[in-house]
Amino acid sequence: MSVTSRSEIILPTTRHGTVAPSRLHALADHWLPRIVLSPTILASLLFVYGFIGFTAYLSLTNSRLMPNGDLVGFDQYMALFELDRWSVAASNLAIFGGLFILICLIAGLLLAVFLDQKIRMEGALRAIYLYPMALSFIVTGAAWKWILNPGLGLEKMVHEWGFQQFSMDWLVDSDMAIYTVVIAGVWQSSGFVMALFLAGLRGVDDSIIKAAMVDGASLPTIYRRIVIPALRPVFFSVLLVLSHIAIKSFDLVMALTAGGPGTSSDVPAIFMYQFSFTRGQLGLGAASAMMMLMTVLAVLVPLIYLETKETRHGH
Structure with a gap:
């Protein structure tokens, strides 16, 4: 020693x-x-x-304007599910969330595959696609409110071009108003999804792709059979982020439709805010907030389980 x-x-x-x-x-x-x-x-x-x-x-109390300790069990949840407005808000969340996530996934993946071809001006196009993400949802909602306003935006412009039969009055149509929120949300978030997928595509080993091309595989087949399956962790991250954005959507809806016409484009976040802070029903608002949390967990827990299961099997 x-x-x-x-x-x-x-x-x-x-x-x-x-x-x-x-x-x-x-x-x-x-x-x-x-x-x-x-x-x-x-x-x-x-x-x-x-x-x-x-x-x-x-959520288990009879709180009104101020919190109190008068426990009422699950009465607030029972009252919540009996309200037609909550049913409308939950249905709108399902419509908006499903379409928003699906379209963002497809559009973001296609844009990423397009930019992955080493095209000219890739940097400029990537910046253009990513630019909407730099805006707040309030700005996005206000901009699309002008664009979709029948008396100011797209419909008025097309009418001035001579196409008098064209109609784009979704913003004031109670059956279509929620779809305007989908349009604005996809416009803002698809570029962010594209950036995540593009980063994943650039991380795929080129030697595997070259070997597949030597074997005679076409480019669509390579992406379908090799590249896209390798992006499983990216899909997990994208689904997690988009689900979170969809479930907590508040400012975009308020700026674009304010939940209207009437309550036709209402979502749980607006319901929770109005019943908690403007209608003096704090217990009912807390119950709706807990239901939103349960929705997040219903999405989050299975995704985490599947991802950790795949990781364990991979090791």
């Missing part, structure tokens, strides 16, 4: 009993990350999970 190693074993402390520098470094490495992260962890426990628990408690 060397002299250095013996001194490290025999002299863990100095002559005066103080801890040696190596011991101090070990203690710092052990405790410093915990000390630095503890305020963030405590804040998350309080302001995220603490308020989720408080909202769950309010």
Whole structure:
């Protein structure tokens, strides 16, 4: 054994009993990350999970304008499901969420495949596709409200071109208003989906594609059989992000249709806000918020399970 190693074993402390520098470094490495992260962890426990628990408690009370401790069990949830407006909001969420996620997936994947062909001006096109994501949903909603306004936007412009039979009055049609929200949402988010898919495509090993081309596989077959299946983690991330955007949609709907005409384009986020803060039914609003949380978990938990299952099988 060397002299250095013996001194490290025999002299863990100095002559005066103080801890040696190596011991101090070990203690710092052990405790410093915990000390630095503890305020963030405590804040998350309080302001995220603490308020989720408080909202769950309010949903079981008869709270009106202010919180109270008058527990009524699941009466608020029963009252919630008996409301026609909640049924409309839930149906609109299913329509908007389903179409929004599906169209964004298809459009984003096709745009990514298009840009993956090493075309000219790829950087400019990528910036154009990504630009809507730089805008807030309020700006997007206001812009599309002008575009789809029958007296100001697309319909008026086409009429001035001489096509008097053209009609695009979805914004004021109670049966079609929710589809205007789909249009605006897809316009803003499909570029972001494209960027995620493009990053995934650029990460696929070129040697596999070249080997498939040598074997005589066509480009569509290569993408269908090799490239797209390799993007499974990207699909997981995209579904997670888009589902989250769809379920919590509030500002886009408020800026574009304000939930109208009437309540025809109402969504759960607007329902929760109005019943909690403008109608003085805090317990009912808390119940709707918990139902939104359950919807998020219903999407999140299966996705995480499938992804972790695939990871375990991959290893």
